[in-house]
Amino acid sequence: MLERMETRKLDIPVMAELFARGEKPEYLFWVGCAGAYDNRYKKVVRAFAKILAYLDINYAILGKEESCTGDPARRAGNEMLYQMQAMRNIEIFKSYDIKKIITICPHCYNILKNEYPDLGGNYEVINYVQFLDTAIHEGKLKIDPSVFADAKVTYHDPCYLGRGNGIYEKPRSVLKKMTHHLVEMERHKSFALCCGAGGGQIFKEAEKGEKEVFMERTEEALGTGADVIATACPFCMTMLTDGLKYKGKIDQVKNLDIAEMIALSLHL
Amino acid sequence: MVKQYIFVFFLLVTLGIFAYTTNRIVRFFLLTKPAFPVRDFAKRFKVMFTVAFGQTRILRKPLMGPLHALVFWGFCVILLGSTEMIIDGIFGTDHVLQVLGGFYDFMIASGDIFALVIGIAIIIFLGRRLFLHVKRFEGIEMKTISHIDAKIALLLILFLMISLQGMNIAYCEIKTLNSENIAGVYPVSQLFLGLFTTTMESTLRFWYEFFWWSHILTIFVFAIYLPYSKHFHVFMSVPNVFFSRLEPLGKLPNMDNVTREVRLMMNPSMAFTSPAPDAPVERFGVKDAEDISWKNYLDSLACTECGRCTSVCPANITGKRLSPRKIIMDARARMKEKGPGLVKYGKTYDDHKSLIRDYITEEELWACTTCNACARECPISINHITLIIDMRRYLVMEEGAVPGKLKKTFSNIENNGAPWQYSPEDRLLWAKDLEIRTN
Numbered sequence A: 001m002l003e004r005m006e007t008r009k010l011d012i013p014v015m016a017e018l019f020a021r022g023e024k025p026e027y028l029f030w031v032g033c034a035g036a037y038d039n040r041y042k043k044v045v046r047a048f049a050k051i052l053a054y055l056d057i058n059y060a061i062l063g064k065e066e067s068c069t070g071d072p073a074r075r076a077g078n079e080m081l082y083q084m085q086a087m088r089n090i091e092i093f094k095s096y097d098i099k100k101i102i103t104i105c106p107h108c109y110n111i112l113k114n115e116y117p118d119l120g121g122n123y124e125v126i127n128y129v130q131f132l133d134t135a136i137h138e139g140k141l142k143i144d145p146s147v148f149a150d151a152k153v154t155y156h157d158p159c160y161l162g163r164g165n166g167i168y169e170k171p172r173s174v175l176k177k178m179t180h181h182l183v184e185m186e187r188h189k190s191f192a193l194c195c196g197a198g199g200g201q202i203f204k205e206a207e208k209g210e211k212e213v214f215m216e217r218t219e220e221a222l223g224t225g226a227d228v229i230a231t232a233c234p235f236c237m238t239m240l241t242d243g244l245k246y247k248g249k250i251d252q253v254k255n256l257d258i259a260e261m262i263a264l265s266l267h268l
Numbered sequence B: 001m002v003k004q005y006i007f008v009f010f011l012l013v014t015l016g017i018f019a020y021t022t023n024r025i026v027r028f029f030l031l032t033k034p035a036f037p038v039r040d041f042a043k044r045f046k047v048m049f050t051v052a053f054g055q056t057r058i059l060r061k062p063l064m065g066p067l068h069a070l071v072f073w074g075f076c077v078i079l080l081g082s083t084e085m086i087i088d089g090i091f092g093t094d095h096v097l098q099v100l101g102g103f104y105d106f107m108i109a110s111g112d113i114f115a116l117v118i119g120i121a122i123i124i125f126l127g128r129r130l131f132l133h134v135k136r137f138e139g140i141e142m143k144t145i146s147h148i149d150a151k152i153a154l155l156l157i158l159f160l161m162i163s164l165q166g167m168n169i170a171y172c173e174i175k176t177l178n179s180e181n182i183a184g185v186y187p188v189s190q191l192f193l194g195l196f197t198t199t200m201e202s203t204l205r206f207w208y209e210f211f212w213w214s215h216i217l218t219i220f221v222f223a224i225y226l227p228y229s230k231h232f233h234v235f236m237s238v239p240n241v242f243f244s245r246l247e248p249l250g251k252l253p254n255m256d257n258v259t260r261e262v263r264l265m266m267n268p269s270m271a272f273t274s275p276a277p278d279a280p281v282e283r284f285g286v287k288d289a290e291d292i293s294w295k296n297y298l299d300s301l302a303c304t305e306c307g308r309c310t311s312v313c314p315a316n317i318t319g320k321r322l323s324p325r326k327i328i329m330d331a332r333a334r335m336k337e338k339g340p341g342l343v344k345y346g347k348t349y350d351d352h353k354s355l356i357r358d359y360i361t362e363e364e365l366w367a368c369t370t371c372n373a374c375a376r377e378c379p380i381s382i383n384h385i386t387l388i389i390d391m392r393r394y395l396v397m398e399e400g401a402v403p404g405k406l407k408k409t410f411s412n413i414e415n416n417g418a419p420w421q422y423s424p425e426d427r428l429l430w431a432k433d434l435e436i437r438t439n
Helices: A015-020 A033-037 A039-054 A071-075 A079-095 A106-119 A128-137 A169-176 A213-223 A234-246 A258-265 B002-031 B041-053 B064-091 B096-100 B102-131 B144-177 B201-228 B230-242 B256-266 B268-273 B294-302 B308-312 B324-345 B355-359 B362-366 B373-377 B384-399 B404-416 B424-431
Strands: A007-009 A027-030 A100-103 A124-127 A152-155 A181-183 A228-231 A254-257 B435-437
Touching (some): A027 A039, A039 A234, A039 B424, A071 B404, A079 B384, A079 B404, A169 A181, A213 A234, B144 B201, B144 B230, B201 B230, B308 B373, B324 B355, B355 B384
16 A cells, blocks of 8 residues: 655646757657547546656657647648648757657657658657666666556557557567556457558548448457557547447446556556 | 470460560550669568568468468479470470589479479369358459459469479389489379389370470460469569568658648749749649559559458458458559550550549548558568558549548648647647656
8 A cells, every 4th residue: 555645746848948948858758639639648648748757857848839740641641731740840840959759649650750751850759668668678667566467458559550660569568567467369469450540540430331440449359358458549549448438348448558557557 | 306496486485475575564664653762682682582482471371371382482493493494495405404413303302392282282272262262362353354363373383283293203204114313303203103004115205295395385374374364473473572662661652742842832942943834743642554653563463362451451351442452453454454555645645544433432542541451461562551642642632532521630730730620729738737746
């Protein structure tokens, strides 16, 4: 049992303010649109911000200066809009002399890391899962193994971390620090089934078919008998949480982001 | 001597037809657009050795994967034997490569074993196509002709193996009968000695010649037929893997013509360095056969319609009309249809049809989640998504044909920098009242 928790107010450093004070943070934490506006995913960003504070990371966010990376526009065919967004963002990164970017959203990660270089934006882009994995390896995260010790956890690979960028093992290694019951869905790692949100799908109605993709994936996840479906992408979270609601399982099965699980295991 | 003349005649006919076909395909390639510069040869050879020769992607299917891998490796070995037959045919020599000694024995022995292995595998493949319902082989794009094509090619391969084995057995029998030295080692054929139930050398010689000619002529027929069949794959898959995109699957290629326009918009003084206004206007994205890249076309020629892509496509699994295999097959079919006209009448040729709509519907294109399962699964590194996105690019930037809700998403991004209608002022709301444990 923990003794009474004492808390302090956490202020999130904003790039413009730091610069005004003549400070230059090491990392830009790229929050992403879902992190800024999606009510469920805001909790994930809050959890990750706490972890950054816990690790005493020298970072800042762009705040009001952040703008869509252009990913949904690009994948929906609007290359013009994407490039305008990208060039605008690259200008801002340049003005703050940004070298390292931490992202939580895999779509932002992919586009910043792989696609901005074509427009002259070269940065060291780190996905939060890699970041957490490194912190664990360096022994900087004192995880309380009892929090999820008895939970059966299954991990849903986001396409843009997994197939898109070959990150399969790190999220699993992070999860294994918290649970002994990591169970795999039938289709996992490079075989994983998409949640149905990518390529602009989340912003439009699905085409006519027999079933929604997110239902197919939710059923597969439920088939493992897991208590927790761990996700690492805002859109996967929207889709699978919706799936759990439709299945009437939202009270029995939790859909948590890896960052939230870590924050909980650190009792932040 | 007569045998040599006949052989050279057939060889020349085959090479002639093959040259005609190659020329035709090369001219279609000349119609295509650039994809990416081919660099990083070390990486390309590595990919070719693992994915093509190592069959790593094929082996992702635990049952049929190993069977296909055996057929592929067997083909590689038997190809060496076929080369020897062509030399023998032209120069009237007999088992000319036996000068290679130990390597020759190894080569012939593995070819002899593989002929049996491939024969068995092909019978399994045929049986599966004839008697089992394999979902992967069905779909709107799989017309009767596709199924017939598959069976013809399998039968040809089966006949190649039967004739090879027949030739080997007759050869061993003749040599044994005359107590002569056998060139090479034949572990399988030796088991079937006595198959022809005769000790007459002339009869055995007849069978040897019969199978020798059957084998080599089937190879010629195969070589002529392949480029017009899905089994063109046999020639094109290794080059396709060699020329594959080496970037992470998540990365989309940049549109440099758009970059020029955007830079111009952001910095009008650059107008002086941009191309003259009378330069031909380049179409954004892919509408038709002439807009696809050489890699898209190479992909389409290498595709063997195995359906691994479609079987893992989330849209297809849930009953949407999108099938990644169809996208690739349509690109090939459309080039076959429009290519000759484009070659003959030039780039302005118009047959009042297009790849988009006459072959591929908007509904198919908008169903893609860009999850890359198709590209990850393709055993020969076909990239479906770049083509799908290029067609979306055409629809959006040339026609403004966008599903209503996405139109709204675009205007949100344009006006307030987020796909949803929220103000940038609210971007920090998530950080309000945040507290952290201190003890």
